[in-house]
Amino acid sequence: xxxHDETILSGPELERYARHIVLPEIGGPxxxxxxxxxxxxxxxxxxxxxxxxxxxxxxxxxxxxxxxDQVSLSNxxxxxxxxxxxxxxAKTQSAARGxxxxxxxxxxxxxxxxxxxxxxxxxxxxxxxxxxxxxxxDTRYAVADAAASAERPLVTAAIGRFDGSVTVLxxxxxxxxxxxxxxxxxxxxxxxPPGLVPxxxxxxxxxxxxxxxxxxxxxxxxxxxxxxxxxxxxxLLLYDALAARFETIRYSARxxx
Numbered sequence: 423x424x425x426h427d428e429t430i431l432s433g434p435e436l437e438r439y440a441r442h443i444v445l446p447e448i449g450g451p452x453x454x455x456x457x458x459x460x461x462x463x464x465x466x467x468x469x470x471x472x473x474x475x476x477x478x479x480x481x482x483x484x485x486x487x488x489x490x491d492q493v494s495l496s497n498x499x500x501x502x503x504x505x506x507x508x509x510x511x512a513k514t515q516s517a518a519r520g521x522x523x524x525x526x527x528x529x530x531x532x533x534x535x536x537x538x539x540x541x542x543x544x545x546x547x548x549x550x551x552x553x554x555x556x557x558x559x560d561t562r563y564a565v566a567d568a569a570a571s572a573e574r575p576l577v578t579a580a581i582g583r584f585d586g587s588v589t590v591l592x593x594x595x596x597x598x599x600x601x602x603x604x605x606x607x608x609x610x611x612x613x614x615p616p617g618l619v620p621x622x623x624x625x626x627x628x629x630x631x632x633x634x635x636x637x638x639x640x641x642x643x644x645x646x647x648x649x650x651x652x653x654x655x656x657x658l659l660l661y662d663a664l665a666a667r668f669e670t671i672r673y674s675a676r677x678x679x
Contacts, residue, residue, distance in 0.1 A: 459482050474487065584664045589658045
């Protein structure tokens with residue numbers, strides 16, 4: 423064969439992913455699926471940091487990072503992919519450097535832009551799975567609408583001061599009973615009015631919190647790629663950090679009138 427198969431795992435990769443490969447649910451075939459996968463991570467902040475770090479460590483072949491922001495000192499309390507030296511640098515560049523340190527086998531594509539309704543679909547269509555770690559409603563709705571339109575699974579999370587939520591959206595597919603899966607707008611029909619929900623800067627956030635939610639997002643992304651377990655489709659997982667409680671709320675597609 424003249425062309426090199428991109429998904430063949432080299433000796434160093436087999437050793438690096440040894441603990442995955444001994445899992446029957448992942449194994450060599452699952453690890454090759456991870457290597458073939460292209461995942462777009464929206465936001466390289468509190469949620470995006472652990473998503474990127476764990477997906478890189480797990481051997482996802484290509485990670486796209488969308489962010490138009492620079493690293494500031496107040497980010498470092500939670501955005502653990504960046505370090506003190508990277509203050510003032512574009513988050514995309516700082517994150518790419520962090521990922522190269524974790525796993526040189528991962529290809530990183532940086533998109534220094536703000537994702538919006540105009541550019542989201544073209545960008546998302548170039549990837550297999552999307553993880554949304556953005557911090558504002560405009561971006562979340564733009565990502566959700568574009569992922570639904572491009573028929574790409576979306577793992578989306580949001581955080582408050584001490585609580586957070588995560589769910590998986592595949593509104594273009596049906597469940598085991600043939601019913602359409604719900605969309606983001608079935609769960610959250612419209613964004614709250616501006617000013618109602620305070621930002622992290624206004625309300626504060628405990629630094630570990632996005633780490634918990636972002637790590638859960640990374641787990642869901644890996645399940646989707648490897649085709650294992652039950653992703654959080656039609657289920658909103660809620661985490662209350664102060665009470666140390668997880669709850670799951672089921673939701674479904676609204677029936678059209």
